Amino acid sequence: MQSGQSGQQAAADAARFHIRKVAVCGAGVMGAQIAAHCVNAGVPVVLFDLPAQEGDRNGIARRAVAQLAKLNPAPLGSPELAALISVANYEDDLPRLAECDLVIEAIAERLDWKRDLYHKLAPAIKHDAIIASNTSGLSITDLAAALPESLRARFCGVHFFNPPRYMTLVELIPTADTSPLLLDLLETFLVSQLGKGVVRAKDTPNFIGNRIGVFGILSVFAQAEKFGLPYDLVDELTGTRLGRAKSGTFRTADVVGLDTLAHVIRTMQDQLPQDPFHPHFGVPPVLAALIAKGALGQKTGAGFYRKQGKAISRLDPARQEYVPAGATIAEPVAAILAERDPARKLKALHDSDHPQAQFLWAVLRDGFHYSAVHLADIADTARQVDLAMKWGFGHAQGPFEIWQAAGWRDVAGWIAADIAAGKTLSSAPLPEWATRGPVWEARGVHTPAGSWNPRDKRFEGRSGLPVYQRQIGAPLLVGETASLEPAVVYENEAVRCWTLPAPHPGDVLLVSFKTKMHTLSPGVVRGIAHAVDLAEASFKALVIGQTDDPFSAGADLKAMLPAFEQGGAAAVEPIEREMQDMVLRLRYAQVPVVAALAGLALGGGCELAVHCARRVAHFETYIGLVEAGIGLVPGAGGLSFCARRAAELQAEAAPDAPLLAFLKKFALAVASAQVSKSALDARNMGYLRPSDPIVMNRHELLYVAVREARNLAEAGWRAPLPRRFPVAGRDGIATLKAQLLNMKVGGYISDHDFTVAEKIAYVMCGGDVDPGSLVDEAWMLKREREAFLNLLVQEKTQERIAGILKTGKPVRN
Template identity: 90%
Template sequence: MQSGQSGQRAVAGTARFHVRKVAVCGAGVMGAQIAAHCVNAGVPVVLFDLPAKEGDKNGIAKRAIAQLAKLNPAPLGTAALADLIIPANYDDDLHRLAECDLVIEAIAERLDWKRDLYQKLAPAIKHDAIIASNTSGLSITQLAAALPESLRHRFCGVHFFNPPRYMALVELIPTADTRPALLDLLETFLVSQLGKGVVRAKDTPNFIGNRIGVFGILSVFAQADTFGLPYELVDELTGTRLGRAKSGTFRTADVVGLDTLAHVIRTMQDQLPQDPFHSHFGVPDVVDGLVQQGALGQKTGAGFYRKEGKAILRLDPAKKEYVPADTKIDESVAAILAERDPAKKLRALHDSDHPQAQFLWAILRDSFHYSAVHLEAIADTARQVDLAMKWGFGHAQGPFEIWQSAGWHDVANWIQQDIDAGKTLSAAPLPQWATRGPVWEAQGVHTAAGSWNPRHKRFEGRSSLPVYQRQIGAPRLVGEVQDLDAAVVYENDALRCWTLPAPHPQDVLIVSFKTKMHTLSPGVVRGIVHAVDLAEASYKALVIGQLEDPFSAGADLKAMLPAFLEGGAAAVEPIEREMQDMVLRLRYAQVPVVAALAGLALGGGCELAVHCAQRVAHFETYIGLVEVGIGLVPGAGGLAFCARRAAELQAEAAPDAPLLAFVKKFALAVASAQVSKSALDARNMGYLRASDPIVMNRHELLYVAVRQAQALAEAGWRAPLPSRFPVAGRDGIATLKAQLLNMKVGGYISEHDFVVAEKVAQVLCGGDVDPVSLVDEAWMLKRERDAFLELLVQPKTQERIAGILETGKPVRN
């Protein structure tokens, strides 16, 4: 959970590990963003860099901290977190290292610079701190040699992937001297406190992720040239259709930076001369040429692509100029990629004569071939390779998973045929373990017994670290045991009510939705009420949460549409009332109800969550009342909640604090369809409370939520008593309306935006009543329901609803 301190389990012979403060040495892009993610988790950071030559000696670190607020995607959960990063320099502030339990070096990839820095830092590091380098590929063993012998057992590599807040992968690389117990402690901290997916790598150049991933990029370059495919077509083929990042290959290279890509390729070229694929490790001529021209990709405005106005142009290497990016994927190849059966899909790609299909088979074959040849050298098991590609490069499946799911025997035979025919990037044979023995017999590297370790020649199970016992419903690789043995209590087409197996608490009922994007269909709404009935009858508490994101994208508009088309607004009114009754059922349930939030919690999903007794949120939770985007107001208790919460906040503030100031905060958020940028931001917006825990690791969410619900029940939780609260009334409406009018006149909002926002103001302020009049929930819900139905019949609202249903994008009218 997010907090000011981070505690870990005790390891035999090792004191309990608390990370009270982290030192990050190097305020470059990666160092500053690692610092940002630590403070996201509530861990304060000292950010070191060289002393500035002029002015404030901490100027370099201070500028890096200030720059964090300008980056997109945002490294910080809220801008205020920057205050938890303390700027420092190596001349004046080394004494601060004595406060730090973890020291992460993140300077430029120069072995000599890193060694010099270690010699400067070593005398000031506290005796029990863990020391780590964020190098992306330098030898950890060589780096360790620069440390005094007394520190080497506490040193390792800890390679974050960029951007650190959003990329799950962290590679943990020990040396022969690294104490195993300390490595376990660091892994536990990274997994639970920073929310990372940790892969242990061997100390080889570029480790696992960049070794396999950058080879994959070089394969794409080579095969695109072989088959004569333009960049935009390659990106279409190697994007989401192939189960990879939407940006494909060349767009991703532009985002990463072509200079950075060239550096990593040269690292492989220089440090891996014996690699049988070495002839393909050179920086491609087109990349080298772009770097020499200063066209480094997105950061310079041009690389493989260049944007001119709204048009996206791509480089034509033959003409050496930018041309329209308009080549499309062939329909027959698109149909192959849409095939759900992985065996049929890969066979179709292999058998097709179309150049686009042959290109895809070639890059997949190359990844299988390279991963198999190098598995024993770079990783303990095949599991680390697959997870590195999933967590570090955004692949839906790792290379061994794809190979295994498509049929291990067939694919192995196809690879060997291509090796024999000279079609592969190397003539290196597949290793023996891939073509005979236990893997061949099991038809894959991942089994119920574990993943293949080629050095030990056996299948090895997952990590036994206690931190992984906190993960509920974490995805398993193809072939692994799906070990969530849930007990289903009730199930229908809309949702499932279930409990966790022992040793988890079995007296807490969990309800999960089965609808697309976990929308609130009428069946879900009625099912939630039934779940409350079940919990009150037989359980101590109820948790509403999903094993996969999102929590809920809101009300199911498509389910509501037939009723509206047949009976108009009058037919929708019972549906709205049913949703309002559902959130009140949650609020006043006789057992505590906890919402486990992750991903989107929009519209009705937000309204559901705020009416629960408590919320437990993953850090990456994006919550908001967004109904104005489709020309409606929140209709399931959202505005009633905002009005009541504003009154509560006013009561907690100074006695003379004006109520309208708190109402305005919610009015602005709702009228602008504002969505939180993180769970911490949702606290600032008022949708989460300070008492609502924030979890950094998505897979620990249900673990924490279930125990939080159980703790509430054990503490004698009682539902709140219905009560009246003050509203801003007609004076508040007038003030908000005047501000909205200024926005309309200024062209910031449209005429219909004004109409919808005015309804928001009227409801939030309680309608045409005196200021600070006391109203109850029934009064507020009636105002909310009426406003919703009045807007529903507006033609422009209907245009917005039709647009969102047809295109998924909001209509501005």
């Protein structure tokens, strides 16, 4: 793996290079969770730590693996994946490093400890393995000096953000010796196999994400104190209304850990003495005081906030005690934040004399100022900075995007005026590239030609790595344009039917929904049926999928409500029939239909997916038949699918296997409105099959789904023939009902839960028929409709529907 190879040779080497096994050295919080995410992707891991002083020599690593099952949010997509993590220690098991193609060091942030470990590991690492440090801010060059010279070309930094399963960002940091091809290979693995968003950072303290993000937190501390705003109000101002994480600033600090935040701040303070903003890099006194008394945030029960029962209080720094939280944003400021036009919004914040608005302008201005001053130091282009803040800190837009969308020239003028007036945290001027030349003329750093590279003084295009050619529908930064323009075949207010341009297959039709949360309105249902007609007439296959999440939140209850109010259950029955006809149209289409699942696939979305020829699912897919939560049964073939699938599983197992053993799992999942915790969990539940591919990168979903559909067509796919299947009948109903009754008596379910679950059992068992009776889909679908319509008119069901439509939360009655 040497630099300077041709593009074709590099691509060939990348195709041959496989990371078959990973070693993670360090079984702390980050190390164990990095190991967990590797096994989520199907990559086995050897997790190393120190040998235990007593008992099991691998006890430290073994306990770390056991702890994964207790964490929330869950690091593992399915609990049984823990078995793919082998445990080891540095004294007995170093020869096992020879099995591993990637070695990730993830021990504590101590340069001396890391160097000592490298001396120990180096002789055992195989000759072509990649070696990486998961440091959040230490110098990668200094770390590399501890390795033999022969290993330095294969060493780099790889900074995962916490928690690794859910946070998109991974920073990739090379040294001057790191092989460029190695970086390409590792980036490809991280993007495609682990599903990450990779940003290449320069080897500077705290890299990009923490450098910009932690400065932003320090700015919030400084400006909140200046304008006299309490912590709960600051969190309201810097939360979702500002396009940032719901938890705002101080709640987020509590979740991360105040000691962790202080460590990163000290890294900046110690390692960046020449930074013009350095006077503000000290640990704020209020933060230091909390740490001194052991109030480290959520993990100790108190920090900037304290929760006692359901009551949440926030710290009053002046009184050094907790007071009730609940501050609200002033109405004039709330109105500014509700403004959709970014230019008008930012101008209103800048011009307002309200302290809350002045605070917001100051925080945003500080972020623009700092990012511009340090862009050339920390990143190659402005794109890396914006992506780091979006992927690593949950911002809807990065600092340069906000600045550009609000009017680059106006905002630059306001920043310069504030610098001149002494209002900013540093007197450092904006860099020349921000106020004249190509960026000024383009009115921003992001253009169709690429993003601004201050070192080369040009707009640099996006990465040309082949892995990015697999990404379809990835969000664009402000000012960017799509590299792929889809061809629209048919479009109305509910759906869009389209195809991908070359070099992607143009003979596969895609259909996407245009409704909110991609719900299945009557228009969408008819649009899907029309898409099948188009595909059968002119294409080889059909893919149902969205370019953004979710796949579908289910049937559009609001669209159904007027029909029910005007004509009762009888007026809803045609809508139900149409839904059922649609899913059967998918099942028996004369071209293969593939559902591309990501995010929520609930209720009708799940029913649609399970009737397709195949499903391709993003790892973070949450699928389930949830109608019981609103007092209904699945009415678009969901129960029919469960009954038929249970019969298929019975036939695959053994002719004399009890049908109810396979049916019960489906029945209890539906009755409890269970939703999968991942695509792997959905496979265990039975909504996905072993043949359904799971992809780790959300933006590769349509790429894989289109090729899966085309491959099915090329292999001579034929629709299944309608067949009758056995059902559990009245004996199955009686058995399930007895279990439900025990749950009701035990107080686990309410009377109405029992009523709904009883209907589910009745339909799923095929109704009042003999056990083993053969039925067809028409028989099952009729019973689904009858149960759905029967429950729809019940008062408690209507209370649940009204509650979910009003608050978005289920009503327990």
